[in-house]
Amino acid sequence: MPPSEREIRETLRSWVLGKAKDLDGGSLTDTTPLFERRHLRSLHVPELLLLLERLRGEPIDVEDMRAGDFRDIDTLVRRFVRSRAPS
Structure with a gap:
């Protein structure tokens, strides 16, 4: 059974906190700007993409990504989890 949206948000929060040493x-929050406030850096993007693919259970088409897709946890969930292809 795929993880619930709540579980996905918790996993993302935990991952971000593990990478963002300046953040407690x-x-x-789910609306904290992750890259804009430099809590995460561009070198985190590949690992974050792999995590999102694992959580959603399918690959992400990188050609379909847009600026702002990684703004905050709310955006990540809306863009990459809720928008996944129907099974």
Whole structure:
């Protein structure tokens, strides 16, 4: 059974907190700008894409990505989890 949206959000939060050494759990929300505030860097994108593919259970078409797709956790879920192809 695929993970619920809540479980996906929790996994993403945990992953971000593991990478963003300047961020604590109390200040990370689903709308915290991840790259704009430099909590994450471009070198994190490949690993984040792999995590998102694992969580959603299918590959992400990198040709379909747009600027802003990685803004915050809400955007990641909306763009890459909710938009997955129907089974």
